[in-house]
Amino acid sequence: MIEPRILAVRTKILKKNDELARRMRAEFVASGVLVTNLVSSPGTGKTALLLETMKLLIDRGRRVAAIVGDLETDNDARRLAESGAPVRQIMTHGCCHLEADMVRDHLDGWDLGQLDYLFIENVGNLVCPTSWDLGESLRVALLSVTEGEDKPLKYPGLFNTSDVAVITKIDLSRACEFDRGLALKNIEAVRPGMVVLETSAKTGGGVTEWTDFLEQKKGP
């Protein structure tokens, strides 16, 4: 479906993005900041979970910042700023994913050496963000119980390029008749051995375990 010419140009741009992302990752690692890229459908609850996570990390004395991508509005950045952490909004004005240079341009003035965690909340989209490396050390695939258990089978690219899966809105499992066993089986089918965490930003369920997982990834 994709014409050879556009494929060639796209490959070149992706390569440029990957090279920048690699340099950014080296800088993030050298600075000791764990960079996490959160990818999901629109409405999976990335912002709600991230807000609770940031609050908990701040309570534990960690230094946290976030960059949020959306086509339009700075709603999410304003919500996350409630945590007290520095937060910046990338408005992509129609672009369906974040790219490494957008992230780089929004780091200006932040001292990475003074951060423990940098969260990047991607544009809500299960497809396009998977092709764009942002220099993160941890890519998270989020899936809400309201979306259906078959998403890993339908969007294997996301689960295959992610380091961990987070199921969100588990408080709605019963109302949605969510088949947990089937969802876990589908994740396992696409990515055997993938770590799966189950959370509810509303009740706080699983948020501690998820935050502990991040702390473990961050290391001392």
Added chain:
Amino acid sequence: MIEPRILAVRTKILKKNDELARRMRAEFVASGVLVTNLVSSPGTGKTALLLETMKLLIDRGRRVAAIVGDLETDNDARRLAESGAPVRQIMTHGCCHLEADMVRDHLDGWDLGQLDYLFIENVGNLVCPTSWDLGESLRVALLSVTEGEDKPLKYPGLFNTSDVAVITKIDLSRACEFDRGLALKNIEAVRPGMVVLETSAKTGGGVTEWTDFLEQKKGP
């Protein structure tokens, strides 16, 4: 963010798509089939609503068919085939939206003159499908109560290119603390006067009204 070269190639491909879509629309209209393109996030419940809609139309003696787009799996086509209608699956293998030529290639052997309704269920994605005309006469933006009331503000492109908005999963409104007034206000802010229908495929709520709306659009 998009380089001038890729933009030029992309514009040319979009133009080619639009020309094909225009020819397809003329053929659809001449054949008397109403073609509807359903666009939403992954997990909004397009398939569930469409299955109920197709069953009801068939009960009313209408002749119905559907084409379903997904990156992988033919799960949705198999679900829709329960209606008894002819259904075909487009597997895009990584492409995040449907294009007019994919639809055209899947019409082969179907006599459009023998159809009243053709539904095209797009790939779950709020961004990319908006740029690709499939020759439809009716584009539907679907939004579930689980996704949050701000989606129209965040994804204005979809609402601005759609003819009608359908709110899905209204049976979960209470569990999700869905603010109906705010959602309607946000749709109105982006697209003043837009018709909004509210449905639950699970309880059947609003499915008759939505189907009546389609029948009205179809005409005698």
